[in-house]
Amino acid sequence: MNDVPTDSETLTVSAVARRLGIAAPTLRSWERRYGLSPSARSAGGHRRYSPQDLARFHAMLKLVNSGVPTAEAASTVRDRIYTARSPNVTSATSDAEGTPAQDHAVRRAPRNRPRSADPADLFQLANAMDGERLTHEIARSLDRSGAVEAWTSRLVPLLVGVGDQWERTGECVEVEHLATEAVVSGLRYHTRRAVERHKPDETGRPVVLACLELEDHALPLLAVAAALAERGVRVQTLGAATPINSLSAAVRRIRPAAVFIWSSAPRTADVESLQSLARTRPSYSLVVGGPGWQALGRPDGWVGSLADAVEALVTAAHR
Known part of the structure; x- marks a missing residue:
């Protein structure tokens, strides 16, 4: 029988929320909606999260990040066993199979860079409707950490x-729109x-x-473009909802080294x-990403993360 972790071995809701860069109410709603419950409770009945819980959230x-809907990601990680280090470790991550891992593109990032804005701070700026400062902090995060890590x-x-x-409140659409526009502006800058x-x-x-043609959500393309620009790769972004005839015509005219196609949903x-x-x-490397392709059996060229997409495209560009 597993020992129940002590308070000194666990984290509070607010501490986990800070580590993940989300709001504490979001963490509580994940427990209510997706069954992602903490491993322990304090003597006073407060939620206490173990290192394994933290690793599970990082996996989620x-x-x-790879485009899987939140509910599906929660279902994937909920019943898996995760191994993790002490909650005092600030950079703990894990992959979706329950083994500790760190994205290789992130791992190459220079050490000892100054810390940019905490994700929770970005969330607070969004809710304060401070779009100018939010965009500035996003741009600073990208500059200091690089596109993949940020x-x-x-x-x-x-x-x-x-x-x-x-989704939880049915309100704050304006906050979501402001945050999205700030991310778009920050990535383009x-x-x-x-x-x-x-x-x-x-x-x-x-x-x-x-x-x-049916895909209207092109924000991940901006993240790919930013990461490729950091690697000195030329990019032509056609964006959302591109008809196949137009895309094929563009490929014939541009003669690219690679083409990346994003899909957020099977449809x-x-x-x-x-x-x-x-x-x-002429021939080129075809790379596809997003949960839409994943749901259809991961066709040739499928990649499961931003870092994997960037590596595949950089390799093709330098071939």
Whole structure:
């Protein structure tokens, strides 16, 4: 029988929320709606989360970061056994299979960088409707941490938090819209700065980023573009809802090294269009990401995270 962790081995709701970069009410709502309960209670009946609980939440956010809906991500991680270090470890992460892991792109990030805004602070700025400061803090996070780490550790938790707040209350749509616009503005600003700093080779073949015709959610493409700009890769972003004929025509004209197609849901993941696109010449690497493709069996070229997408596209661009 497993020992019940003591208070010194566990974290409070507010402490876990700070580690994850979400609001404490969001954490409580995940328990109520998805069954993600803490492993222990204090003598006074307060929630206490173990290192394993913390690892489970990190795994859930990693899935959400890859585009998996929150409810599905919660269902995936809920009953798995996670191993983790002491809750005093500030950078604990784990993958969706229950084993400790850290994204290799994040692992390469330089150490001892100054800490940028805590995700919980971003959530508070969004709720204060301080769009100017929120955009500034997002841009600062991207500059200090890099696109992959900032997206995973700060921006996705922010977007999850404001989205969950809306689902929980039916209110605060304006907060969600403001946060989304701030993320968009921050990513675009960071991309421009990265292009100026790293000066992509204008003679190299670019990477094309797009969504198929039914996909309206193109925000992840901006994160990919920002990360590629940091690596000195030229990018052409076509954005959301691109008809397959138009996308194929663009590929023939641009002659890219790779094409990345994002899909947030099965209804936007058109396999027939993907197969048609794959036949477009000249040849290039076709990379797909998002839960839409995952639900359809993970076709060739599927990647499960922002870091994996960036690595696949950088490899193709430098081939």
